[in-house]
Amino acid sequence: MSQEFSVVGKRIPRLDGVAKATGAARYAGDIKLPGMLIGKVLRSPYPHANIKKIDKSKAEKLPGVEAVVTMTEDAVIRKTFDLGLVEVPKAALERPRQYIFNEKARYVGEALAAVAAINESIAEEALELIEVEYEKLPAVFDPEEALKPDAPLVHKRNLAMHFPYAYPEGDVEKAFQEADCVVEGTFRTFKQVQCFLETEAAIASFDANGMLTVWSPCQLAHLGRRELAHIFDMPVGKVRMINPYVGGSFGGKLRLNVEHICVLLAQKAGKPVKLEYSKEEDFTVMETRTPFKYNLKMGFKQDGTLTAIQIKAIAWGGAYSSNAAVAADIFMNMGLGHYRCPNIAAETDIAYTNTTISGAFRGFGNPAAMWGIEQLVDTAAEKLGIDPLEIRLRNIKKAGEPTMGFPIQSTALEECIRVGAERIGWKEKRAKGEGIIRRGVGMATMSHTSGAQPRFLEHSNAFIKFNEDGSVNLVVHPGAPGTGILGTLAQIAAEELGLHAEDVHVVSGDTDITLFDIGSHASRSTYVIGNAVIGAAREAKGQVLERAAKTLGVSADELEVKDRRVYVKSAPEKEISVAEVAHDAIYDHTLQNVNILGKCSFAPTAYSPPTQAAFAEIEVNTETGEVKILRLVIANDSGTSINPTNVEGQLEGGIMQGVGFALTEDYVINKDTGVPTKDFQNYKIPTTLDVPQIELILVEKPDPIGPFGAKGVGEPGLITIAPAIANAIYDAVGVRITDLPITPEKILSALEAK
Amino acid sequence: MSQEFSVVGKRIPRLDGVAKATGAARYAGDIKLPGMLIGKVLRSPYPHANIKKIDKSKAEKLPGVEAVVTMTEDAVIRKTFDLGLVEVPKAALERPRQYIFNEKARYVGEALAAVAAINESIAEEALELIEVEYEKLPAVFDPEEALKPDAPLVHKRNLAMHFPYAYPEGDVEKAFQEADCVVEGTFRTFKQVQCFLETEAAIASFDANGMLTVWSPCQLAHLGRRELAHIFDMPVGKVRMINPYVGGSFGGKLRLNVEHICVLLAQKAGKPVKLEYSKEEDFTVMETRTPFKYNLKMGFKQDGTLTAIQIKAIAWGGAYSSNAAVAADIFMNMGLGHYRCPNIAAETDIAYTNTTISGAFRGFGNPAAMWGIEQLVDTAAEKLGIDPLEIRLRNIKKAGEPTMGFPIQSTALEECIRVGAERIGWKEKRAKGEGIIRRGVGMATMSHTSGAQPRFLEHSNAFIKFNEDGSVNLVVHPGAPGTGILGTLAQIAAEELGLHAEDVHVVSGDTDITLFDIGSHASRSTYVIGNAVIGAAREAKGQVLERAAKTLGVSADELEVKDRRVYVKSAPEKEISVAEVAHDAIYDHTLQNVNILGKCSFAPTAYSPPTQAAFAEIEVNTETGEVKILRLVIANDSGTSINPTNVEGQLEGGIMQGVGFALTEDYVINKDTGVPTKDFQNYKIPTTLDVPQIELILVEKPDPIGPFGAKGVGEPGLITIAPAIANAIYDAVGVRITDLPITPEKILSALEAK
DSSP, X not given: OGGGOSSTTOOOOOTTHHHHHHTOOOBGGGOOOTTOEEEEEEEOSSSSEEEEEEEOHHHHHSXXXXXXXXXXXXXXXXXXXXXXXBOOOHHXXXXXXXXXXXXXXXXXXXXXXXXXXXXXXXXXXXHHHOEEEEEEOOOOOOHHHHTSTTSOOSSSOSEEEEEEOSSOBSOHHHHHHHOSEEEEEEEEOOOOOOOOSSOOEEEEEEOTTOOEEEEOOOXXXXXXXXXXXXXXXXOGGGEEEEOOBOSOOTTTTSSOSSHHHHHHHHXXXXXXXXXXXXXXXXXXXXXXXXOEEEEEEEEEOTTSOEEEEEEEEEEEEESSOSTHHHHHHHHHHHHHHHBXXXXXXXXXXXXXOSSOOEEOOTTTTHHHHHHHHHXXXXXXXXXXXXXXXXXXXXXXXXXXXXXXXXXXXXXXXXHHHHHHHXXXXXXXXXXXXXXXXXXXXXXXXXXXXXXXXXXXXXXXXXXXXXXTTSOEEEEEOOOBOSSSHHHHHHHHHHHHHTOOGGGEEEEOSBTTTSOOBOOSOTTOIIIIIXXXXXXXXXXXXXXXXXXXXXXXXXXXXXXXXXXXXXXXXXEEEEEEEHHHHHHHHHSOTTSOOOOOEEEEEEOOOSBOOOEEEEEEEEEEETXXXXXXXXXXXXXXXXXXXXXXXXXXHHHHXXXXXXXXXXXXXXXXXOTTXXXXXXXXXXSOOOOGGGSXXXXXXXXXXXXXXXXXXXXXXXXXXXXXXXXXXXXXXXXXXXXXXXXXXXXHHHHHHHHHHO | OGGGOSSTTOOOOOTTHHHHHHTOOOBGGGOXXXXXXXXXXXXXXXXXXXXXXXXXXXXXXXXXXXXXXETTTSXXXXXXXXXXXXXXXHHHHTSOOBOSSOSEEOSTTOEXXXXXXXXXXXXXXXXXXXXXXXXXXXXXXXXXXXXXXXSOOSSSOSEEEEEEOSSOBSOHHHHHHHOSEEEEEEEEOOOOOOOOSXXXXXXXXXXXXXXXXXXXXXXXXXXXXXXXXXHTTOOGGGEEEEOOBOSOOTTTTSSOSSHHHHHHXXXXXXXXXXXEOOHHHHHHHSOEEOOEXXXXXXXEOTTSOEEEEEEEEEEXXXXXXXXXXXXXXXXXXXXXXXXXXXXXXXXXXXXXXXXXXXXXXXXXTHHHHHHHHHHHHHHHHHHHTOOHHHHXXXXXXXXXXXXXXXXXXXXXXXXXXXXXXXXXXXXXHTTOOOSSEEEEEEEEEEEOOSSSTTTBOOOEEEEEEEOTTSOEEEEEOOOBOSSSHHHHHHHHHHHHHTOOGGGEEEEOSBTTTSOOBOOSOTTOIIXXXXXXXXXXXXXHHHHHHHHHHHHHTSOGGGEEEETTEEEETTEEEEEEEHHHHHHHHHSOTTSOOOOOEEEEEEOOOSBOOOEEEEEEEEEEEXXXXXXXXXXXXXXXXXXXXXXXXXXXXXXXXXXXXXXXXXXXXOOOBOTTTOOBOOSTTXXXXXXXXXXXXXXXEEOOOOOSSSGGGBOOOSSHHHHTHHHHHHHHHHHHHSOOOOBSSOOHHHHHHXXXXX
């Protein structure tokens, strides 16, 4: 693949590598502004309570306190969190909104008041001086319970949204009747926590002209600043959001989390304010993954052909509506779009509960969907006497078949399945378990998306300006979310411009200067932003060629650029350096001066799914219920790897989170107090010791639309892990765990039941 | 004028006003970076000395010192200060260069070594620990002396450059023979000091990837970063120069002053370094105005028609070649281009001396040229029996006549002369002086430039991006030099875009994001950058109209934008708001998404001189020699005033500096020690108490090329003051002072001689 490219495909070190390794990277929490105050938030200790009274007078009198804002006095400052990402049904738009402060406490951690003081200890002391009179209310924590008629009401009703599947097909009832084999099951996922290394933090500062600057890890800075402008009734152009280095976001920062309170404090205090969460606050109030409980039913012909699939799901929304709606949409669209199937029906109810809000986490709803689908496919295969690998090969889509009405541009899933199976030794290792410790092998597949189209708004922009030495500044806005995307975009720009990667200086993360970008999510950045970068590079290159053509006395279409030089294709010895062209464009004494700039707005009109097959070899200890992962083979098809090291990094990070999702993590809400898990002693993320060396196979089949053939790779890693492990466990010990995480207790109890 | 405009012509408060008035504005010296060191420079106490040895060992051992760099060890770090501004003769390019540290001390204040330490007092202590062994050399301070054969040599030769006039015409010798009246004189100006409110300061910081950021008041940031890249052998794109608020530049920051030493220290220390001058350092080492001593000869016909003009000048270059060459070029071009004249000859020798470098100051060489020319014109008028006003009207150019080969686009100088004369009461007040205190009235005119074309490179760029609420960000690079230019450019953009001024958010002063700009000088910003802004606005507006046309079902050329709304010209009730167009362009669910951006590169191909007539009414005390200014009437033609308050501010600031140039300031170099004036006790700038209320008349004749008719206004104010006052003194007491400043001593001695 990569031999036709000069820069694409190279393992170039990450742009943020040295800064992060040396500690030079500055995160929001590291930034200090002159005169900056420290903010703290007072939070409800109760999952559900009316707030009868808040007395802030003592707090305000504490020396060093410069602003106190409360639910009762600063309650409803316009609407928030309507980030416009989702094209949801109209009914959904009528759902209750979340405000900076709401009218009651709906979950443990709900913000009731906030203070800004000259230092942290005074701010904390001030919180203790705020007197709140609570009227405790009955609470409901479970989404199924919440939807029952007699449940305590979180909002006017607990059904946040009834969400029908947007692309139903055929007649599922008829198809199930006609099927040779129908399998069915109920599957459940949990509120997985992103576990950012960096706790949430933001700084807000107004300048002398009232211009607001917010330093924030928000993953969609352009929407974030628009939302802040809306909340505080300012022109969008007067709100500047800067993304400093970000210590992990994974979807949890696809909304305003802390910024709005921070701005309110800064406005009231008339000084810059920093608001930084503790790890406990992160656990308590940051959006978790949206969990689903759903009934899944699939019908097959005798030969394994999938004929019908049906989902009835409840999504656990938590205390307010946020990205659960997006998660539900993706849950249905990705899950039901994966296999070719003529009869599809699905619906999801989103339920309010008195718990932390549910939202986005790597893969959105896709991991939940594939958790059930990939297990039921195995069940059907067993019933039909077909190899699980073969039944999948029979049903996976080929390029050109539609997903969500779009023909898929490329898929290498078949190759992924074959090379992955080959590597793990699929045929030899299946169902070889005996004795106390039994081995098993399982597999799972998925297809995901490269960008948020067609359901959600998609739009990226980039511009490239030439410096006089032939280097360029690429101005584009993914910020620095920690994915290595900036280096990837630099490689894309360099390839298109005929430059070296180090010739591209990336300027990013500042809404004042970057053009609109919908944000870092949906495995979109390489594919969508990358295409905007290519477009900008192409436009800039066109101007380079036009000027070079004049100098070389040929027409521009006779020219090509490579290795920093423009040359005549038919006579490569006729050449001029890009540096000379760029320099003479700026310092042109013939008054044809131009600072070459190329710009592109890109909205994808195609659908290019990354696909993946995961194979897990595991051991189950039938006496303790413990699962040990022996091997993980992941064959991934994300098209061309712009930077294979980055692609591997994204996959490995996702896979580790997938292992946690499968086996070790759980977010437990105390049924008496409503208090959730809030530390790493109880929330166990896997470490490198828990996972063997991950075996990655990059199946680099170029996509026709992706930049140089690349597709998205941010989310796939995670999605296939839990079902592959569950299938391996079944292969090893013959029990099916349908309720994540797969704990030793659940395995033991399943073994016992068996 | 202004009634046809919506935004242009309005007196809108300056964008930097509140920040400066409240102290919120942060200058380079106010910026603190984590771990930042403080730099200090060791300077030569002698005007001319070989440096035999520098021992830095004691300084390096001082706890808290993190870097010491010296002339002997870090001497010649590539070439500096070749900023490429000037199209000078080839010989000039061979002149000796200035380096970060040079091989000997050539003036008092020459940098010999520098330290970076954890605080200022340690840095100062470290300077004292550096041991320098000097070999004192004979020095020369006067440019005429320096050009004599036996003068001590500053460089290999003391003639820095012989500079012939670029546009000679006719045969001056023949013309003088044929003239009815020939007048001649020798005129001298001095090393005027800019007296910035902010002392020079810069901060340099390398990031983990080696990217260099420099905060600096440099007036030509894009050239400054290019020069730093050149010195430190870095790609231009890896050097970022940020202009924070600037406390006055006036041409003194048209080069690297402190930045290069700062970067060298930061590189050596591996930490950010701030280097901030004391006021004494500012006086001692910052470039002053380039002084000229010249013989001026003019020939006239009986009717007052100018037939010949000749200049032979020596420019005082100081210790190194810098902007004296530009000053010399402008001295000749502006002076000799002012009046219509068929026979012109001139040449200037630039001399090295063991003194502070001479360079740029508001007006460059034009004030020096008009100092003599406007006095000799009065002398000729007297000889010919013509009113000084009439002789000027006879010789001033009309629109279409050439200057430097360009037809001048507009001039309202005749109107300026007439309205100014009317206001001051020219006819009534001339030569009315009697007694000890005598009154006089004098006048002077000038024409200047709007941009550096055609002699110097001219090039500006701007881009405008639309925000989703219909506001725009204008990204453009004049920085914030204190001239109010950013607000002026916002008004220009708003006018062209049909928006309100407050809809334009200006983003500036950062080379990472702004396109190339040649800098803030040459009264160019409104005219050249303004035209780039109009071009960018026009392109962006075109995209707005295209999208609005689709919505309104008409063609784009049927539309106009005003007051934030796009409407059909023939049916104004058919309209759509700009905000709606901009919003729908970004959030376009039909996948025609675009973030509207307009960009323009502008290089002027026309010449639009601002012109001005100044009238001074003064009193001379014949017993003390003191001059008191009674009235100053300045009629200025800078075309349309984009913001009259800004125009007046620019003129008034220049006029005050013109009064200092005329009467009170002087930079005296001690003939024994070479030490110059270095404090405000000895360098006397006029205050508001020294000048009466300045009477400004803005003659707003729109220029066909300038943005909305505007021409440059940054420099004119200063240029006419000294000759107008000198002519008024002659009118009052009949003596001519040709040697600036006009001190009481000189007047008394002239009166005595008379």
